[in-house]
Amino acid sequence: MLTILDKYILKRYLSTFTVMILMFIPIGITIDISEKVNKMIENKVPFSAIAQYYLDFTIYFANLLFPIFLFLSIIWFTSQLANKTEIIAILSSGISFTRFLRPYIIGATFVSIFALLMGFFLVPKASDGFKNFRYMYLIGNGQNEMRDNSDVYRQINKDEYIYVSNYNSASKMGFNFSMEKFENDKLKYKVTANSIKWNPKDSSYTLNNYTKRKVGPLGDIIETSQKKDTVFKFDLEDLTPVVYIAETLPYNKLLRFIEKERQRGSTNINVYLVVLYKKYSIPISAFILTIIAVAVSSMKRRGGMGINLAIGILLAFAYVFLDKVFGVLAEKSTYPPIIAVWFPNIVFGILAIFLLRNAKR
Template sequence: MSIIDKYILKRYLATFTVMLLMFIPIGIVIDVSEKVNRMLQNKVAFSAIARYYLDFTIYFANLLFPIFLFLSVIWFTSKLANNTEIIAILSSGISFNRFLRPYIIGAGMVSLFSLMMGFYLVPSASEGFNNFRYRYLRGNGLNEMRQTSDVFRQVNDNEYIYVQNFNQERGTAFKFSLSKFKDQKLLFKIDAERIRYNPKTKNFTMFQYRKRTVGALNDKLEKAEKKDTIFSFELEDLAPTVYVAETLSFGELNKFIEREKKRGSSNINTYLVVLYKKYSIPVSAFILTIIAVAVSSMKRRGGMGMNLAIGIALAFIYIFFDKIFGVLAEKSTMPPLLAVWIPNVIFGILAIYLLRNAKR
């Protein structure tokens, strides 16, 4: 690695780090100013608040790192251009592609770090961040954090459950039913007006229990005011957390998605979007780095301000596309893989076009 490579790579990583260290405290201050009243009302312990803002930092640093990276590359490359350093480098016989090499190395280092964070560190931070937000910062957070009404799920190959309503605080479900099939024939159906989970014994108590077993000639009917039993499903199956996919590590997320596919989950597209973004976000670092260098490597009449204006505009367009197509994947029939990668494809084409112009 030459002196020029080390010089550019050092500036690349240092500017990106400073950009993160500048904007994250600003985000924390804004968040505190908006939510301090709610925290005081709920008498949240200082240790819980400190942990929340640690998770907040990791969560948003991973979410917004491509934008911070993009703006930091534009910033220091514009300074190089204004100081005519880029002209001197290219005039020495170094090609534009060779000039890009330390940028690509820097993007690779940041992407690898982001990928590892997304696989292992961010899920834990996401769980802490969302749990705190739903528990203390939202009006009806404990109920909003789970799907609590009209829950219909396939818990294994043969059993299906339905819950009309679920009370998170009491661990109680209302209008519960479980149906078991074999070879597309109903074997039995269990109904209960109320079902409660017992965390100590890890079993369920059913109230006004009714079981109908389908026979060849006659059905068998069983009733009881109260009955304790153990089911093959867990409490999470009755009321899954809406952000559960964000809280799972890479291996756990893959297993969870396979299990939810077998269950016929209606939220499978949401889970797939989370999985595919673990790959698409690190790749975006390369694309946005190339765009940033192509935009800011030439002197403009407006100077660094013009380059930053162009960069901020492109950053907002990228965020807009990312959010729009993410929602389309979750709420429509658009394939999640296509929706997640469309912003990178569009900006990848833009990167190639701008790079060709910059070479000229």
Template sequence: MLTIIDKYILKRYLVTFSVMMLLFIPIGITVDVAEKINKILENKVPIGKVLSYYLDFVIYFADFLFPIFLFLSIIWFTSKLANNTEIIAILSSGISFQRFLKPYIIGAIIISLGSLLMGFFLVPKASEGFNNFRYMYLVGNGRNEMRETNDVYRQISNTEFIYVSNFNQEAKTGYNFVMEKFNKEKLVHKITASSIQWNPKDSTYTLFNYNKRIVGELDDKIETNPSKNIKLKFELDDLTPVVYIAETLTPTELNKFIEKEKKRGSANINTYLVVKYRKYSVPVSAFILTLIAVSVSSMKRRGGMGVNLALGISLAFSYVFLDKIFSTLARKSDLTPMLAVWIPNILYGFLAIILLRNARR
């Protein structure tokens, strides 16, 4: 059962967080417009697409800076409570510090559930719209950069592997194509072509300078053709998925996509796993950051709120910085993606325990 004090603190928690979001998002939009207006005008982007982009931008921006918004909002209103000696009055009435944290924990649960639902359903769609617009209109030669186009290697079945040295998305053409089929560890046949082109009308591929070598026990059979139309067991998007594909998928879709990419021997599995695990680690951070923020700001300090805000901003940005550092390490090194994603929460979890012990004293 919530007391009047609980409701008062919970209301301040949620209202301050909402106001902080509403204050910073327009600033983010203003900065983004100032940076990109020349590109938008140069490419004559329709106003409808621009408005749709900034709707997606709001969701994408809010999700990305969620820890900072949450941390600063708690620091702000808790520091005001401390400066007005409201916290001293609450604790002097016989309420323990642990009981004082109850409305903060409830607020963290509400924020965490909201963040989890956003990450599952709203953020994937917003990420797709945000990145599509950015690569289509804002990034130089972005249509080619939005996909993996160099040294594309895929396993399309349990026994078949394909490779192209370069893929041109606009021409739907790959170069230096190789396809190999194995029986256990023995090569069955190998197909090579100088280029491979997708035919959308009948969903076939045309191989130019086609060469097929069938490996026999005593001798090999070789088949050549200037060009040949064949059906292959992969689609164009499977050959060159967009670089941000994992961000645009719901958890169920992402799990299926990761399993499919593992079978294909994709080199980007760690990138996809980082996106998957962050969907769960970011909501948990709401609890950890809430405890740290309350511990830091519940004491009245010399210098007033300024000291608490400075400390809060430093801790919030260091959390985001660590999150980015370890996410990048997971993508580029042998560091386990799950461990990399959870390290910031683990480190700040220990920090929260230490600060809570000091605050109780």
């Protein structure tokens, strides 16, 4: 059951965090508009698209900067409590520092659950709208930049492999297509074509300059055709997924997408895994950053709130720096994504334990 003290601190925790977000998001929107307004006017972007973009922008960046907002808001109102000697009065009444932390942990639980649900359902949709707008209106015509569309070689199941040298998303057409079928590690047949085009009406493919070579024990059988319509068990567009596709998928679809890409031997699998693991690491960071913020700001300092805020800003940006560096390291190297994503939480978790022990003293 919550006491008056719990309700008082919990109210300050949640309200300060909310106000911090509401203060900084308009600033971010203003800066973004000032940078992109000329491009929007030049491309004659509809007002409805701009309004939707900034709604997605708000959700996307609130999630992205969530650790900084949370950390600074806790340091802000806890420093106020310390400067007014309210914390000294609370601890002098016989309440332990651990008990004093309880409303903070309850607040962190609310925030982490909200962040988890946002990461699973709301943020993917906002990311999709935000990134699509940027590529459609702000980065040239951008469609090709959204894709890994050159020299795509994929394993589509246990025994079949497919290749296209280039893929055009607008025409749904791939070039220099080949498909190889193996049986007991031996080539059974190979299909090649100058181009392959997806026909959405009947879910078939049209192959131009089609050749199929069946490998036999007594000789190969070659079948050729200038044009051939056929059906395959794959979606050509899946061969060249949007580079940021993982960020735009709800949790269940993301799991299925990662499994499919793993089976196909995708070179971007670490990028997708980083997105998946961050859905869990960001909510957990709420507890770690809450403990650090309370430990840093609960002591009344001679320099007042300025010292606490300076320490808080330094630690918050150190956390974001580690998060970005190890995220890129996992995406661009063979470094295990799960370790890279969780490394900032591990480091700051150890720091939280150390600071908490000193604060108790």
